[in-house]
Each structure stands twice: as structure tokens, then as C-alpha cells.
Amino acid sequence: MRSEDSLLARACDTLAGYLALxxxxxxxxxxxxxxxxxAPTIYDANHGARVRAPSxxxxxxxxxxxxxLFAGFGHRRFDCDPFTPAAFEARLVLEGYRADPTxxxxxxxxxxxxxxRVDTRLARTDADWEVLGRLIRMDYQETAxxxxxxxxxxxxxxxxTEVKRAKCPPLRFWIARVGGVDVAFFSSWPGExxxxxxxxxxxHPEFRRRGVATGLVARAVEDARERGADQVVIGAxxxxxxxxxxxxxxxxxxxxxxxxxxxxxxxxxxPRPER
Numbered sequence: 001m002r003s004e005d006s007l008l009a010r011a012c013d014t015l016a017g018y019l020a021l022x023x024x025x026x027x028x029x030x031x032x033x034x035x036x037x038x039a040p041t042i043y044d045a046n047h048g049a050r051v052r053a054p055s056x057x058x059x060x061x062x063x064x065x066x067x068x069l070f071a072g073f074g075h076r077r078f079d080c081d082p083f084t085p086a087a088f089e090a091r092l093v094l095e096g097y098r099a100d101p102t103x104x105x106x107x108x109x110x111x112x113x114x115x116x117r118v119d120t121r122l123a124r125t126d127a128d129w130e131v132l133g134r135l136i137r138m139d140y141q142e143t144a145x146x147x148x149x150x151x152x153x154x155x156x157x158x159x160x161t162e163v164k165r166a167k168c169p170p171l172r173f174w175i176a177r178v179g180g181v182d183v184a185f186f187s188s189w190p191g192e193x194x195x196x197x198x199x200x201x202x203x204h205p206e207f208r209r210r211g212v213a214t215g216l217v218a219r220a221v222e223d224a225r226e227r228g229a230d231q232v233v234i235g236a237x238x239x240x241x242x243x244x245x246x247x248x249x250x251x252x253x254x255x256x257x258x259x260x261x262x263x264x265x266x267x268x269x270x271p272r273p274e275r
Contacts, residue, residue, distance in 0.1 A: 007195070011106060011233050011254060012081040014191040016049040018199065019079070021189070022166030026069060031062045033069050036166075039159040040073050043261065047077035054085035062088070063095070075263040082255050089260070097260035103243055105251035106195075107232045111218055112250040118215030123173040123185075131175060131182045133161040139202040164200070174219055176203075176212050183207040188220035196221075196229025201242065213242075217249060 019034055023045050026033040030053045036045035053062045066076055078097070080089050093099070123132055137157045144151035164173070164187075176184040184203035190196045198220040203213050221232050234251055236243035247253075 007106065007108075007231060008082060008255060010191075010193045010195040011104065011231070012083060012257075013050075013193055014189075014195045014197050014233060015081070015104065015235075015257065016079065017192060018167075018171070018189055018197050019044050019047070019049065021171055022163065022168075030058055031065070033066065035069060036163060039163050041156050042159050042163050043075060043077050043259075044160075045163045046070060046073055046075070047079055047259075049079040049081075051078060051080065051084050051088050053088050055087070059088050059091050063091075075261060077262075078260045080258045080260060082257075089258070092260040092262075095262065097262045099258045099260050101238055102235045102257050102259070103238055104233055104235050104254050104257055105243070105246050106254045107221060107234070107249075107251045108230075109250065111221065112248065113214060113218075115214045115218035116211035118212055118219070119177045120174045120216065120219050121177070123168075123175055128173075128175060129161065129165055132164070132173060132185055133158065135182070135185050135202060135204070136161050136164075138204065142205065172220075172223060173200075174216055174223075176216050178207050178210065178212060181207075184212045184216055186213075186216040186220045188223040190224045190227035190229040194228070194230045196224030196227075196232045198224060198232055198234050213245070214249070217246075 016032065020032070024035045024037075026035065030051065031048050032050040033048050034045060036042065039045045048062065048066055051062060053059045070076060076097070078092060121128070123129060137154070140157050141151045164171075171187055171189045173185055173187045175182050184201075184207065186201045187199050188196065189199070198217065201213055201216065224232050233254070234246055235257075236246060
């Protein structure tokens, strides 16, 4: 296997492993299901990944198993990476699933920027997580306004905050403060195979373009590497500007992954779900 292929495979394992953190996993040689009975509305905590089912009988078995495991849940989701058989993705499209792509970038050397000093702290206490909950809620509301759709309910955002907290302490959340105000957050995980991940960047709109996000990225990358990562992966939506910021910092495009979602109300096209 070429080194590039090895990096891609390890990065895909890290992406799937990150979502599995803190949740129940039901794995076979053809698929790994992630489930959280405590947070049934959260897509990231309830889905199938690492699908390696190329034949029709194997695909049927994966889809049937999903129906068993997620009976009573309001959605079905599968996360597909470059190693997912094309026949499986084609079947999802046939079954009415809608695809949302994510650009995955990797940092293999040093960051190309000299980030400003940002006052950051590790989220440890209930008070810290109350802060994160408010910022996560703000993030969802801003996204809903941008996409011209109703914001997720407070119940959903609360469940998402709990899902994120359940990933800790392997995952670390960093809170940035400016002028005594908590304004941004980001997270870091070293992974388990030399490829780490940094995820969930958000800055309060009134504090953007001040270097806060750059400082958080640098702190999260530093933490992932201090805990054993060599390369570090970050994801970005194809339509959003952060992908350019990440590239300017030294992250290079690695691959595109796709989340396939089906709900009773999934339209043929429309805004990207964020759960």
C-alpha cells in the first residue's frame, strides 16, 4: 500500500472513530453501526459507517440490520468514504437517501501561519459545558438563518451538547475568551492510528476576523500532536469559506466523504441537516 493510500485509510478510520466516541457500536466486517438510545434525534450518534458491502445480498443485509437497530428512530443515515463500494452508494440513492458531501483536509507538517495569542481553556466543569451549550445553540441558530429554515429545537441542541460531552476526555473541547467573554470553541482528538482530528469550530459573529479561530485551530492541532497524532484531519463544507482558511493554514485536500440521510420528511433537495 502506498503511503498516500495508508494515510487515506487511517484518516477514514479516524473520522468514523470520532463519531463513535461515547456511543454504542455494533460492528461487523461489512459495517459499523453507531447508536445512542439517549439521543435518538442526533444523526451523528445514530448511523452506519465503514460500509464494505459490495454485493446485492450484502447490501440487503446491511440495510436490513439498520432497520432492526434503528426501529422507532426518525431517520436513517450512512456515512460513506472513498472505500465504500460504489454499488452501496448507488443503492442508497435508489432508496431515496440524500447525499451531503464534506471536504476532508489533512495537515502533515507545521501550520503556515503564526497564530495570535488567544486566551483558551479546556472545558472541564459543568459551568464550562453550560457555556458550550449556549455557543452550540448559537451556532445552530446561525446556520438555520443562513439556510433559511427553522432552527433545531432546544431539545435537539441539548442532546447534541450531551453527545459531544460523552466523547470526553479522549476528545477535548477548547473555549476561547476575549475581553472576559467566552466567544468560541473547538475540539481535538489524537485518534488511535497516528491521524488526529480537529472539529467543531465556531466563533461568535461579533468576534470574527480577530484571529480567534486561527488561534483555536493552532491550539487544537498542538494538543492532538502532543497526545500522539502526526497528521491531523479537519472537515469543511464545500460551500463554506472556512475551507479556504484551512488551506491557507497548511491543510491540503485529502478526500470527499458523504453523509446519506433519509427521513420521512427528507426532500429531494434542500438545506443540509446538521445533526
